[in-house]
Amino acid sequence: MAATAEAKPIVGIGEQRPEMFIDKNWRAWAHPDVRYVIPWDGLTRKQDRAQADWYLTWARDAKARVLLTFGHSNRRHKELKMPTRKQFRTQFKAIQARYPWVTQFQAWNEANHGSQPTFNKPKRAAMAYDVIKGACPKCTVSAPSVLDDGMKTVKYLKAFDKAAKKKVTIWSLHNHIDANRGRLGNKSTTKLILRHTRGQLWFTETGGIYNRWIPKRNGTLKHIKQYNPKNAKRAIKNIFKLARLSSRVKRVYYYNWFAPKPKKPRWDSALFSFTGKPRPVFSTFKAQVRKYGR
Numbered sequence: 001m002a003a004t005a006e007a008k009p010i011v012g013i014g015e016q017r018p019e020m021f022i023d024k025n026w027r028a029w030a031h032p033d034v035r036y037v038i039p040w041d042g043l044t045r046k047q048d049r050a051q052a053d054w055y056l057t058w059a060r061d062a063k064a065r066v067l068l069t070f071g072h073s074n075r076r077h078k079e080l081k082m083p084t085r086k087q088f089r090t091q092f093k094a095i096q097a098r099y100p101w102v103t104q105f106q107a108w109n110e111a112n113h114g115s116q117p118t119f120n121k122p123k124r125a126a127m128a129y130d131v132i133k134g135a136c137p138k139c140t141v142s143a144p145s146v147l148d149d150g151m152k153t154v155k156y157l158k159a160f161d162k163a164a165k166k167k168v169t170i171w172s173l174h175n176h177i178d179a180n181r182g183r184l185g186n187k188s189t190t191k192l193i194l195r196h197t198r199g200q201l202w203f204t205e206t207g208g209i210y211n212r213w214i215p216k217r218n219g220t221l222k223h224i225k226q227y228n229p230k231n232a233k234r235a236i237k238n239i240f241k242l243a244r245l246s247s248r249v250k251r252v253y254y255y256n257w258f259a260p261k262p263k264k265p266r267w268d269s270a271l272f273s274f275t276g277k278p279r280p281v282f283s284t285f286k287a288q289v290r291k292y293g294r
Contacts, residue, residue: 013031020034021058027062052099081117104140125144147174184241211227212268239288
């Protein structure tokens with residue numbers, strides 16, 4: 001029985017709001033793994049630095065285990081500019097010095113998304129991975145996370161792997177599409193990545209979409225009706241079906257804890273309302289974790 005329990009993935013939460021660490025529901029849930037995204041140059045910008053300080057110190061005090069991942073700069077007109085190797089190494093070393101209790105890193109967030117400077121540039125993502133591995137050989141370091149886009153995703157990862165000088169032992173996937181559209185088994189990008197890689201696979205962002213609105217050309221917002229509370233429950237169950245495709249799936253980070261404040265959010269896959277009220281999907285999530293996670 002012990003071996004079976006160990007084969008189940010560790011389940012954590014991806015959440016940017018540090019208030020989670022004082023939420024009685026998070027404390028009662030007692031799963032300490034969390035994921036946080038910081039701009040690669042976050043320490044050079046007052047607002048980003050303050051947010052990171054708040055989150056990471058509260059995480060430390062709550063004895064949470066943080067997986068820290070890097071994303072694009074928040075500086076205006078710099079969002080798609082990738083740092084040089086020297087610039088990234090300087091910022092990474094500064095983060096190590098400021099937050100020495102963080103020892104788990106992800107090279108980049110959604111590296112194959114158009115909002116990132118690594119989009120269509122897997123060699124730049126490999127640079128970031130190599131810098132982290134070289135600067136902190138004892139740290140746990142995963143490959144950049146990628147969105148689930150079929151063979152396009154696989155090709156990106158293969159190019160990244162070829163460019164990386166450091167061996168990749170942990171791959172990271174955001175499989176929202178697989179989970180929310182019921183793309184399971186051999187039809188899923190999750191299965192494709194398992195087939196084309198070796199080593200661990202982490203779902204570092206995945207969730208059941210509860211509510212979603214997208215902008216129309218006239219500036220108004222359109223509700224995507226397929227994303228609703230019923231869909232969210234079904235998607236949560238799909239996440240754990242996908243995790244059961246292989247014992248190589250070692251971690252699942254659910255995104256996220258708190259819903260955004262707008263009534264018409266661009267994205268909402270939260271387990272709780274903006275004010276912290278539990279949603280019915282939290283019961284579904286807890287039941288799946290008890291059965292299929294740890």
